[in-house]
Amino acid sequence: MSEASTRKLRILVAKPGLDGHDRGAKIIARALRDEGFEVIYTGLHQTPEMIVAAAIQEDVDAVGMSIMSGAHMTLFPAVIDLLRAQGASDVIVFGGGIIPDGDLAPLKAMGVAEIFLPGASTRDIAAWVRTHVLPRD
Amino acid sequence: MSDSRDSEARARLKASQDAWTKIDLGGSAAKMPLRQSSFQTDGGIPIPDLLTPLDIGNPSAEDVERYERELGFPGQFPYTRGPQPSMYRGRLWTMRQFAGFGTPEDTNKRFKYLLEHGMSGLSTAFDMPALMGYDCDHAMSRGEVGKEGVAVSTLKDFEVLYSGIPLDRVTTSMTINASAIYALCAYIAVAEQQNVSQDKLGGTIQNDVLKEYIAQKEWVVGPRPATRIVVDMIEYTSRYMPKWHAVSISGYHIREAGATALQELAFTLADGFGYVEECVKRGMNVDDFAPRLSFFWDVHNDFFEEIAKFRAARRIWARVMREKFGAKKPASMMLRTHAQTAGVSLTAQQPYNNVVRTALQGLAAVLGGTQSLHTNSLDETYALPTQEAVTIALRTQQLIAHESGVDRVVDPLAGSYFVEYLTDETEKRCLKIFEKIDQLGGIIRAIEEGYPQREIADSAFAYQREVESGTRKIVGVNAFQSEKSAPIPTLKIEESVGREQNERLAAVKRARSPQAVQETLRAVEEACRSGTNLMPPVLSAVKAYATLGEVCDVFRKVWGAYRERGIF
Numbered sequence: 212m213s214e215a216s217t218r219k220l221r222i223l224v225a226k227p228g229l230d231g232h233d234r235g236a237k238i239i240a241r242a243l244r245d246e247g248f249e250v251i252y253t254g255l256h257q258t259p260e261m262i263v264a265a266a267i268q269e270d271v272d273a274v275g276m277s278i279m280s281g282a283h284m285t286l287f288p289a290v291i292d293l294l295r296a297q298g299a300s301d302v303i304v305f306g307g308g309i310i311p312d313g314d315l316a317p318l319k320a321m322g323v324a325e326i327f328l329p330g331a332s333t334r335d336i337a338a339w340v341r342t343h344v345l346p347r348d
Numbered sequence: 349m350s351d352s353r354d355s356e357a358r359a360r361l362k363a364s365q366d367a368w369t370k371i372d373l374g375g376s377a378a379k380m381p382l383r384q385s386s387f388q389t390d391g392g393i394p395i396p397d398l399l400t401p402l403d404i405g406n407p408s409a410e411d412v413e414r415y416e417r418e419l420g421f422p423g424q425f426p427y428t429r430g431p432q433p434s435m436y437r438g439r440l441w442t443m444r445q446f447a448g449f450g451t452p453e454d455t456n457k458r459f460k461y462l463l464e465h466g467m468s469g470l471s472t473a474f475d476m477p478a479l480m481g482y483d484c485d486h487a488m489s490r491g492e493v494g495k496e497g498v499a500v501s502t503l504k505d506f507e508v509l510y511s512g513i514p515l516d517r518v519t520t521s522m523t524i525n526a527s528a529i530y531a532l533c534a535y536i537a538v539a540e541q542q543n544v545s546q547d548k549l550g551g552t553i554q555n556d557v558l559k560e561y562i563a564q565k566e567w568v569v570g571p572r573p574a575t576r577i578v579v580d581m582i583e584y585t586s587r588y589m590p591k592w593h594a595v596s597i598s599g600y601h602i603r604e605a606g607a608t609a610l611q612e613l614a615f616t617l618a619d620g621f622g623y624v625e626e627c628v629k630r631g632m633n634v635d636d637f638a639p640r641l642s643f644f645w646d647v648h649n650d651f652f653e654e655i656a657k658f659r660a661a662r663r664i665w666a667r668v669m670r671e672k673f674g675a676k677k678p679a680s681m682m683l684r685t686h687a688q689t690a691g692v693s694l695t696a697q698q699p700y701n702n703v704v705r706t707a708l709q710g711l712a713a714v715l716g717g718t719q720s721l722h723t724n725s726l727d728e729t730y731a732l733p734t735q736e737a738v739t740i741a742l743r744t745q746q747l748i749a750h751e752s753g754v755d756r757v758v759d760p761l762a763g764s765y766f767v768e769y770l771t772d773e774t775e776k777r778c779l780k781i782f783e784k785i786d787q788l789g790g791i792i793r794a795i796e797e798g799y800p801q802r803e804i805a806d807s808a809f810a811y812q813r814e815v816e817s818g819t820r821k822i823v824g825v826n827a828f829q830s831e832k833s834a835p836i837p838t839l840k841i842e843e844s845v846g847r848e849q850n851e852r853l854a855a856v857k858r859a860r861s862p863q864a865v866q867e868t869l870r871a872v873e874e875a876c877r878s879g880t881n882l883m884p885p886v887l888s889a890v891k892a893y894a895t896l897g898e899v900c901d902v903f904r905k906v907w908g909a910y911r912e913r914g915i916f
Contacts, residue, residue, distance in 0.1 A: 255912060
């Protein structure tokens with residue numbers, strides 16, 4: 212096994228936009244850390260540019276975004292586009308929050324790998340990360 | 349020997365109850381008659397004005413003393429049984445459904461619909477850009493305009509928002525904090541256009557900035573300058589707007605962020621005492637402003653704990669205001685509150701169950717003695733509510749008020765062994781948290797240290813663990829699950845809202861006098877630096893159509909934008 216595949220996965224938990232509801236983001240950050248991932252939390256009120264800069268600087272394998280404000284159709288694609296522009300399109304983007312069912316398919320078509328809805332358990336989210344996120348070379 | 353002591357105590361209670369009936373209840377009924385000349389159960393049992401230990405046998409002297417010390421009569425210190433003598437027998441609580449989304453036109457239409465359907469007061473939700481002090485065209489506002497509340501950037505938007513609504517005849521609540529000074533000034537300016545002077549305006553502006561740092565996290569500048577702006581607003585409204593509540597000290601967001609009932613109570617009351625202390629430091633007399641402070645509680649699932657929280661809150665506030673701050677006016681010690689059912693308790697799974705959760709929570713708020721109530725809609729884990737869902741939520745309150753019979757009796761759970769025990773325990777444990785806050789150097793210092801924030805994050809995490817391990821059952825989520833049901837209808841905010849608002853903002857900017865804007869903003873900056881009250885210069889800036897973002901930019905320029913470290 213290469214070193215890359217044995218090192219801890221690095222996950223950026225990000226809170227984009229103006230919405231201050233950080234209960235979910237903080238629970239996910241703590242739960243993923245407890246599950247053995249390396250977690251970086253951006254804190255609140257991040258622009259897509261700030262999130263992508265943090266993702267590159269921290270050399271993360273995935274970005275998990277929590278959005279409760281209804282701005283998901285703007286903020287998810289903005290982060291994905293910026294990652295691509297920075298040559299980091301292999302960083303997996305996933306997320307959760309108050310997301311209506313009708314927006315799920317369009318978000319996945321935009322490149323969001325998975326969306327976790329209210330009621331999802333932190334263990335399921337951790338299990339998903341373990342199977343769907345690979346260490347980047 | 350003890351028999352005579354007991355009977356003396358009973359006679360004393362009887363005499364004070366007679367005095368209460370004559371003076372307190374009689375006085376309040378003279379101002380506002382009871383809704384009915386007499387009340388009875390559906391089966392015809394008469395319901396007296398008040399029930400006390402005398403109604404269930406022969407209480408001992410100790411029982412009577414305990415009653416006098418810990419409960420008292422409704423409308424009397426320590427207000428455990430409620431702030432008014434007649435409570436809902438005189439007037440029902442205000443049914444105040446929080447609304448705001450899209451453009452000011454959209455929200456204005458929703459307000460008019462709700463008023464036509466029996467809602468008794470307005471409540472305005474503002475969008476995230478407005479709460480954070482950004483205009484709709486700011487880069488940070490991308491995708492957020494009109495999403496979680498109504499979009500407002502200038503006085504023009506407020507004119508549309510309240511158009512056709514007589515501001516001297518409704519009371520309005522505005523949920524805005526860090527940028528609240530702009531919203532209050534805009535409301536005053538709109539009223540002036542309707543020829544309603546500011547002294548006639550009734551309502552509440554949330555304006556509780558301390559809980560923003562603890563939980564809601566919508567800020568402009570740091571806690572100290574933000575508190576200074578709040579004190580300016582308290583000072584101004586206590587002088588010129590006698591019917592206005594300048595702060596609604598809010599536990600709601602603290603609870604939604606994960607606090608327990610006890611943490612909600614303790615941190616919120618501590619915030620309230622923090623404002624009182626700052627006002628007193630400013631040289632204000634406590635009895636000049638404290639009567640206009642009001643509260644806002646969450647009501648979560650644990651029925652009796654919630655009721656005890658409302659009762660304990662009144663008692664603690666009354667005691668501390670009298671003993672620590674030397675308040676003399678009853679109104680300064682009397683905690684009045686709005687309540688909202690717990691949004692965080694709603695589930696996306698089996699969403700119609702949320703109607704039942706909300707009904708139970710609403711009932712707890714009423715049994716706790718709330719003065720106004722918002723009941724959540726069943727679809728709020730998906731989006732802002734549809735008109736149909738809001739109507740069911742309002743109907744839920746109307747059912748509690750008009751069918752359940754709980755409106756006919758004052759503080760019906762007084763004397764319940766369980767509720768009185770919980771009320772006492774809640775008070776005791778709350779005082780312990782106050783001690784910890786005092787050790788840290790007061791609530792503002794505690795917030796700067798991140799103490800309430802950490803405590804809440806720990807409780808939120810523990811709650812999540814309980815749900816995931818199944819020790820806490822949530823119907824439809826980790827118990828009694830069913831197949832995924834058909835999706836319910838949800839409200840969608842059109843992306844065009846942002847564009848329309850940007851166009852309106854651009855038009856306002858073209859039409860206004862740039863010189864007037866510059867001059868009034870300069871006056872705002874001078875007041876920030878000199879410490880003179882900010883209300884008059886902000887009001888002038890609002891009337892000159894300076895934008896909400898421009899006024900908040902002045903605050904950021906003088907004091908620096910606030911940033912929180914990302915701790916979890």
